[in-house]
Amino acid sequence: MAPRIQSRRVSNALLPYLTSPSSSPSVLSIPSLSSSSQYLSRQFSATAAPQTKLRRQMFEWLSTSGAVLKHHTPGQTNYLRNFLNDEGGGDRPFPSNPTFTSENILSEELRNEIYVLVVEKKKSVRAVSVQLGVDMKRIAAVVRLVELEKRQRAQGKPIALPYARSVHEMVPTTPLAQDGERQQFHEPINDLPAHPTTGPQIFYPVPESRSFTRVDAGRVFSGAPSLEREVAEKITHPSDLAEKAIENPNSIEWVGKGDNARQVLQPADVRIPHPQLVKLELDRAAHPEERREVGKRHAERMERQEKAEQERRERAAARREKSIKHVEPEGGRFDYRFSDAVFTAETTGKDGRAPWASGRRYGVPTNDRKRGVVKIPTRVEA
Amino acid sequence: MVLRIRLARFGNKHDPFYNIVVAQARSARGAKPLEVIGTFNPIPKQPTNLYNENANARAYKEIALDRSRAKYWLGVGAQPSDPVWKLLSMAGLVEKKPATYEKA
Numbered sequence: 001m002a003p004r005i006q007s008r009r010v011s012n013a014l015l016p017y018l019t020s021p022s023s024s025p026s027v028l029s030i031p032s033l034s035s036s037s038q039y040l041s042r043q044f045s046a047t048a049a050p051q052t053k054l055r056r057q058m059f060e061w062l063s064t065s066g067a068v069l070k071h072h073t074p075g076q077t078n079y080l081r082n083f084l085n086d087e088g089g090g091d092r093p094f095p096s097n098p099t100f101t102s103e104n105i106l107s108e109e110l111r112n113e114i115y116v117l118v119v120e121k122k123k124s125v126r127a128v129s130v131q132l133g134v135d136m137k138r139i140a141a142v143v144r145l146v147e148l149e150k151r152q153r154a155q156g157k158p159i160a161l162p163y164a165r166s167v168h169e170m171v172p173t174t175p176l177a178q179d180g181e182r183q184q185f186h187e188p189i190n191d192l193p194a195h196p197t198t199g200p201q202i203f204y205p206v207p208e209s210r211s212f213t214r215v216d217a218g219r220v221f222s223g224a225p226s227l228e229r230e231v232a233e234k235i236t237h238p239s240d241l242a243e244k245a246i247e248n249p250n251s252i253e254w255v256g257k258g259d260n261a262r263q264v265l266q267p268a269d270v271r272i273p274h275p276q277l278v279k280l281e282l283d284r285a286a287h288p289e290e291r292r293e294v295g296k297r298h299a300e301r302m303e304r305q306e307k308a309e310q311e312r313r314e315r316a317a318a319r320r321e322k323s324i325k326h327v328e329p330e331g332g333r334f335d336y337r338f339s340d341a342v343f344t345a346e347t348t349g350k351d352g353r354a355p356w357a358s359g360r361r362y363g364v365p366t367n368d369r370k371r372g373v374v375k376i377p378t379r380v381e382a
Numbered sequence: 383m384v385l386r387i388r389l390a391r392f393g394n395k396h397d398p399f400y401n402i403v404v405a406q407a408r409s410a411r412g413a414k415p416l417e418v419i420g421t422f423n424p425i426p427k428q429p430t431n432l433y434n435e436n437a438n439a440r441a442y443k444e445i446a447l448d449r450s451r452a453k454y455w456l457g458v459g460a461q462p463s464d465p466v467w468k469l470l471s472m473a474g475l476v477e478k479k480p481a482t483y484e485k486a
Contacts, residue, residue: 144432151437326442327472334426334443338473341446343418352418358446359401359421360392362414 074169077102091172102172104186106134106142108164109176114139115146124306126274133185136273190272197221197265214238214267222265224255237282238267242275243301247308276302383407385460387452387470389422390415398424402447402466404455419455420447422469447473 045052072078079093079102091101106114114132117123118139125143129136152159177183204220206212215238219226226232235241244251245266253264269278280298287294325338341347341358348357353364360366367373384407391411393399400422403415426441452475456462462470464479471478 147434148432151434325473328440329472333440335440336445336469336472337442338445338447341420341448343420343448343451348418359418360399 072170077172078170104172104174105168106138106186107173107175108168110134110174110186111142111146113176114142118143119147124302126276126306127302129189130274130277132183133187133189135187135189138187190274190277192268192272195221195265195271197262214269215241218265218267222255222262224253224264237269237278239269239275239278239282241266242270242279243305245270246275246305249312276305385416385455385458386463387419387455387460387466388463389465400424402445402452402469404451404460407461417451417455419451420445445469445473449473449475 069078069080077091077093079091080095092098093102094100110132114128114134117128117131118125123131125136125139128134129139134142149159174184174186198221200221202220206216211232213235215232215235216226227235252266254261255264256262269275272278276298279301280294283294283297284291323340327336327338329336343357343359348354348361353361355364368375385404386407387402387404389400390403390405391398391400401415401418402420402422404417404419405413405415409415421444423444426443428441429436429439431437447469452470452473456470456475462476467476467479470476
């Protein structure tokens with residue numbers, strides 16, 4: 001179909017007003033503009049009047065208090081302020097919603113520093129996270145993205161620097177501390193989402209003479225029998241369990257059978273992203289004089305745990321790699337990855353229709369169009 | 383009756399997905415097979431370019447295969463179809479089938 005040719009010039013009365021920075025328009029220019037192009041400017045409106053009350057109010061606002069917002073001051077947010085009581089201008093973009101605050105983003109220097117620390121100085125993600133107060137997931141993302149940016153620069157691909165620069169000017173950022181300054185923490189790093197197991201209210205009578213800690217509470221929530229007296233007495237603080245759980249996650253006890261099998265809910269001291277910090281704080285409180293010794297012990301602990309975690313990760317990767325055969329046919333455009341699968345009664349069910357079986361099944365409707373089935377990818381394959 | 387190891391198409395329009403199945407040669411493509419021994423996703427997947435080592439990686443196709451069952455069915459005389467022959471030869475279970483121009 002041929003494109004339709006517009007017979008009439010479409011003009012937007014708002015457009016020149018908002019976009020021309022040189023001439024500073026005032027309310028006075030509006031009536032003249034609208035009277036000359038009255039017909040054109042409101043051609044879709046059914047109202048007979050040349051100006052409505054709301055439009056008049058809008059232009060009035062744009063020329064008075066709204067005029068301040070036309071250009072932003074670099075380094076400051078340019079949010080709509082609540083002009084009536086003039087509060088919450090700093091980090092609240094929506095005046096009617098005081099609970100919404102815009103969060104800081106990483107400044108250029110801070111994100112480059114993260115990359116340098118992790119990739120060039122080979123510090124662990126955990127250590128950098130504690131040092132700079134940035135979530136570990138964010139650190140991993142920053143490292144990947146800076147790597148991507150470096151590759152794009154090396155390939156001579158265009159980078160949207162002016163865009164990045166102006167965004168950084170307009171939103172709050174976390175700066176990198178100068179020499180001698182204390183680094184401002186970007187976000188809380190040890191937050192823990194509420195575990196669904198802790199949802200139901202459980203009335204669990206405990207004799208006053210018995211000690212009942214977070215460890216016991218976790219066991220009650222997951223329906224595990226309470227700990228033996230000898231084992232329970234050895235735990236002086238819930239964070240004692242953290243070290244074992246980090247070095248060997250399989251050591252966490254299981255309860256329930258079949259589909260209902262679940263690991264015993266660990267205390268928050270174990271589940272938080274940085275359980276080592278609890279131990280460090282306890283150690284500091286117990287030995288206030290031996291600062292250096294405490295730091296050394298913490299570093300040793302961290303190193304041991306990092307090593308165990310690294311080994312575990314490598315073992316898992318090797319196991320995964322072993323089960324996949326890579327084939328690169330000559331002259332072909334694609335590689336092929338053969339993974340081992342087992343199709344037996346156990347993996348596909350007796351009738352071969354078990355919902356967990358791999359491959360597509362016969363006589364079972366695909367539920368991909370059912371309500372609530374997530375169809376968009378929810379994770380990125382490496 | 384000849385047993386064949388062949389592909390059975392699943393998936394929607396423009397979104398093919400195959401089960402590698404053992405079936406009677408004259409049964410319908412969508413009929414219930416004797417056995418499913420694997421899957422083949424013909425849509426190539428691109429490794430994420432977020433890592434430097436993946437920067438020049440080629441796209442790949444995923445195949446899951448039960449090798450022991452495939453060997454068994456080949457041993458009792460099941461005949462792979464041409465596309466399955468290609469896959470099985472890449473998996474190292476059968477010799478590569480010579481192309482027409484190689485035979486001539």
